[in-house]
Amino acid sequence: MNKCIFCQQIKAEQILSETEHFMVIFDINPVQDGHLLIVSKKHYMDIREMPDEVLFDLVKLEKILVSKIAETFATDGVTIAANNGSIMDEGTHCHVHVIPRYKNDGFWDNQKVVQHENDILKLKAALQLK
Numbered sequence: 001m002n003k004c005i006f007c008q009q010i011k012a013e014q015i016l017s018e019t020e021h022f023m024v025i026f027d028i029n030p031v032q033d034g035h036l037l038i039v040s041k042k043h044y045m046d047i048r049e050m051p052d053e054v055l056f057d058l059v060k061l062e063k064i065l066v067s068k069i070a071e072t073f074a075t076d077g078v079t080i081a082a083n084n085g086s087i088m089d090e091g092t093h094c095h096v097h098v099i100p101r102y103k104n105d106g107f108w109d110n111q112k113v114v115q116h117e118n119d120i121l122k123l124k125a126a127l128q129l130k
């Protein structure tokens with residue numbers, strides 16, 4: 001049985017807006033007032049599983065949400081962030097954070113990341129798209 005909270009536990013009254021492929025809810029643990037989540041209606045675990053038409057729906061929705069936040073709050077901008085694969089919390093699926101931002105909010109200052117020695121030249125070579 002699928003125990004994904006996004007598949008099983010989102011109630012209709014939580015949905016603020018929706019498209020054919022996505023719904024918008026408030027993050028239950030917001031880093032800023034107005035922190036939204038875009039949640040796919042299907043159980044995608046990774047952006048690579050999404051057909052192009054679904055991805056286009058996502059980007060259009062992101063554009064709308066950025067506009068609505070800019071119209072509603074006196075923000076300096078919006079950060080959009082998505083996790084893919086097993087880095088996500090267990091019992092969830094692909095979702096996108098849409099976070100109202102302010103220049104003095106210290107958003108990136110609070111990131112403490114354990115560094116890994118990745119071969120960035122290998123990545124640079126992989127990014128030579130044909």
Ligand SMILES: [Zn+2]
Pocket residue numbers: 004005006007008042043044092093
């Ligand atoms: Zn799910």
